[in-house]
Amino acid sequence: MRKILVVDDDPTVSEVVTGYLERAGFAVARAAGGPEALRSAAAQRPDLVVLDLMLPGMDGLEVCRALRERGPVPVIMLTARGDEEDRVLGLEVGADDYVTKPFSPRELVLRVESVLRRSTAPVPAAPSGIAGIALDPAARRATRDGRDLSLTQREFDLLSHFLRHPGRALGREALLREVWGWEFGDLSTVTVHVRRLRAKIEDDPADPRLIRTVWGVGYRFDAGGTDA
Template sequence: MDDGVILGTMGHILVVDDDAGIRELLARFLRTHGFRVDHARNGIEMRRAMGDVEYDLVVLDIMMPGEGGLSLCRDLRSRSRIPVIMLTAMGDEADRVVGLEMGADDYVPKPFSPRELLARIRAVLRRSTAAPEAGIPRSDKVKFAGWMLDKSRRELTTPDGVAIDLTGGDFDLLVAFVENPNRVLTRDQLYDITRGRSAPPLDRSIDVHVSRLRRKLEHCAGGHDIIKTVRGSGYVFAAIVEPG
């Protein structure tokens, strides 16, 4: 873990990568843009750092000696909702898909531009800390098929009253659906709504997020029918959405 932390105002980030050059480059770059930054070279140092500090986001490399980033992401997601951005090797689509399945909020393929990573960090932090819109009551709740989504608290509850854990990506996608019920949304539209930019060619991340959200809705009977695939077009949220 890096002890030379320079105080910033944008958030506290942990960079986990076995490449010292990448760790130091990102630490310097992100600090110049107002972030506090620590870094770790492996899972052992990552866990030690997170035991001492409450971070706002983790930048996590997939390919590391010992315990890899996918395993670390899965373990982290099982006990925390902290946003995670994965660093993946260019062309390793399988790793990117698995990373999203494990609960990562976004990914950046190597080699990457530090400015692109900065933009991704800012976007993920905006989504994860977004305040309710002005004029919307704090109990900003909607109901669908017996489920309850509290948008102001970012909580999803089953018809049986069980709270379902949502990553930042899950929440953004579900909000996009409940705000556009019974309307076909293309993959490009969903990507733009949830990530604020156009989808790269052949990007499959929306399909991965939809599959993960479907599995969470399958906690209750009939949940698998709420999000339907429209072949050749995209997805439709096939439920009546009402104020909570």
């Protein structure tokens, strides 16, 4: 049984979300704050964390960073509706997805199932050695010139997709569909993950040579990594 850690200081939200997740077949642990969440995650590592951004004291961003330092775990962030900056910040620190409040608990369950399905699905083989990048799909581990890239699960999927389609201009909508499995969604999700991935694989993220922006379209992975 997959274990979900729900972190929210609102007992009503926490109780409702827990009820829906348990009826969907998940084992659920609950925490009302950041320190409690980190203790729970350390005692028994969850398969996924549903994390409210607005927590007292230690906010969701700090909790997400601390979880990421301990290893890869999918995180779905709960944010206030309309706060685009907060959603982007959540993605920047490594959240895999977000749901805006108020939300449908059934929608959240579907998001949880989707993120877990993508995080455990076999990753199609990608060429190794391109720009010194090697992928180990079984371990979901990536290196460049022997250096561990410490990618989140979604960053790993995105890099694998780029490596399988070198030289091809890939639109943000197509990436959202093929990497995230979403038919629609916020395209800033793709933009933020590309920025995070560049920070980890580019020699100079401010002047990327591998993941090029194709204006009006999306991105292109340049296997040569040289000036166009």
